[in-house]
Amino acid sequence: MVGTLDRMTAVPLFAPITLRGVTARNRVWLAPMCQYSVDARDGIPTQWHLVHLGARAAGGFGLVMTEATAVTPEGRISAQDTGIWTDRQAEHWAGITGFIKEQGAVPAIQLAHAGRKGSTAQPWHGRGSVAPADGGWITSGPSARPFGDLAAPVAMTVEQIDATVQAFAEAAKRAADAGFEAVEVHAAHGYLLHQFLSPLSNRRTDSYGGSFADRIRLTVRAVDAVRAAIPERIPLLLRLSATDWADGGWTVEETVELSALLSGHGVDLFDLSSGGNDPGQQIPIAPGYQVPFARSVRAKAGTPTAAVGLITEPRQAQGILDEGSADAVFLARAALREPAWPLRAAHELGVAAADAPYPVQYRRGAYPA
Numbered sequence: 256m257v258g259t260l261d262r263m264t265a266v267p268l269f270a271p272i273t274l275r276g277v278t279a280r281n282r283v284w285l286a287p288m289c290q291y292s293v294d295a296r297d298g299i300p301t302q303w304h305l306v307h308l309g310a311r312a313a314g315g316f317g318l319v320m321t322e323a324t325a326v327t328p329e330g331r332i333s334a335q336d337t338g339i340w341t342d343r344q345a346e347h348w349a350g351i352t353g354f355i356k357e358q359g360a361v362p363a364i365q366l367a368h369a370g371r372k373g374s375t376a377q378p379w380h381g382r383g384s385v386a387p388a389d390g391g392w393i394t395s396g397p398s399a400r401p402f403g404d405l406a407a408p409v410a411m412t413v414e415q416i417d418a419t420v421q422a423f424a425e426a427a428k429r430a431a432d433a434g435f436e437a438v439e440v441h442a443a444h445g446y447l448l449h450q451f452l453s454p455l456s457n458r459r460t461d462s463y464g465g466s467f468a469d470r471i472r473l474t475v476r477a478v479d480a481v482r483a484a485i486p487e488r489i490p491l492l493l494r495l496s497a498t499d500w501a502d503g504g505w506t507v508e509e510t511v512e513l514s515a516l517l518s519g520h521g522v523d524l525f526d527l528s529s530g531g532n533d534p535g536q537q538i539p540i541a542p543g544y545q546v547p548f549a550r551s552v553r554a555k556a557g558t559p560t561a562a563v564g565l566i567t568e569p570r571q572a573q574g575i576l577d578e579g580s581a582d583a584v585f586l587a588r589a590a591l592r593e594p595a596w597p598l599r600a601a602h603e604l605g606v607a608a609a610d611a612p613y614p615v616q617y618r619r620g621a622y623p624a
């Protein structure tokens with residue numbers, strides 16, 4: 256007679272995973288997704304965020320990650336983004352983390368600074384820059400080089416870099432106090448930290464640009480500051496764009512080297528995405544197209560990874576774990592279509608309904624055996 260845990264671990268996608276002092280009930284995780292839904296422009300999460308995140312926690316995801324949450328007002332992608340640069344924002348997040356935990360999921364926050372890709376409109380109102388006169392702001396970045404046709408940023412001073420590191424640390428502390436049980440630093444998709452990593456956007460000649468050691472300096476400092484600000488038991492995740500998919504850009508080899516280094520700085524899991532820093536990027540999009548990045552980092556840095564990107568089918572997700580490419584998968588768009596994707600996946604992979612992550616209120620709707 257196999258026990259409950261044995262039955263569940265026979266399906267690795269639904270086996271628990273522990274990072275530091277936090278255990279996720281399974282390895283199907285909700286990817287960070289901006290909702291551009293803070294109408295009051297105060298960075299305070301709304302009922303939309305509670306419902307968006309809460310529905311997926313009730314839908315069986317093991318870890319539920321917030322959208323890119325800004326560490327400063329200028330660090331937002333749009334004025335409608337959430338933030339965690341004030342205690343009041345943190346108080347509102349605390350209600351949401353409490354609900355996610357009640358559903359048995361791990362509440363995680365993605366801490367972000369948009370840099371030169373900030374001050375844009377909600378995507379459904381067009382993607383261009385919003386001028387300061389229209390409620391936007393002047394963006395900053397490593398160098399005064401714009402992203403595509405967005406407004407040009409101002410190159411950050413060393414004092415502004417120091418203040419940004421401090422902002423990541425304070426945001427991380429607030430996040431832990433608000434009940435988040437995992438913190439992800441966003442260093443992907445062409446946002447501030449990625450802008451410093453990539454030679455395409457970083458043309459600095461001081462100690463924050465030029466060589467690999469100098470381009471990674473801000474990311475290493477942000478990781479160290481966040482790690483120092485959160486309790487020992489809380490895992491630290493890092494999202495990286497493994498490649499710029501553009502000539503002269505950030506490379507997979509650099510990603511592996513940085514991951515190996517940061518494994519020694521307390522990063523517990525690498526979340527491998529790609530692209531976002533160069534409008535000319537050429538991405539060979541296909542199911543699971545970013546999985547090889549998770550596999551390389553896992554093999555060469557020896558640290559757990561999560562794969563993301565066009566993972567849509569339960570057997571595909573299971574296969575990524577079976578082949579040793581990653582320790583967890585993040586789902587984004589499939590989870591927008593189907594908030595309870597993990598419940599269907601559990602059924603299709605043969606997890607008994609009694610062992611699947613249904614809220615008690617939903618048990619009568621379990622897939623028939």
Ligand SMILES: Cc1cc2nc3c(=O)[nH]c(=O)nc-3n(C[C@H](O)[C@H](O)[C@H](O)COP(=O)(O)O)c2cc1C
Binds near residue numbers: 321
């Ligand atoms: C609506 C939407 C918003 C997103 N916002 C974020 C974000 O805030 N932070 C981030 O790192 N990635 C963001 N992404 C990227 C996703 O996390 C994910 O990496 C990407 O969509 C690929 O996964 P998928 O094929 O499962 O959608 C967003 C994606 C979507 C569709």
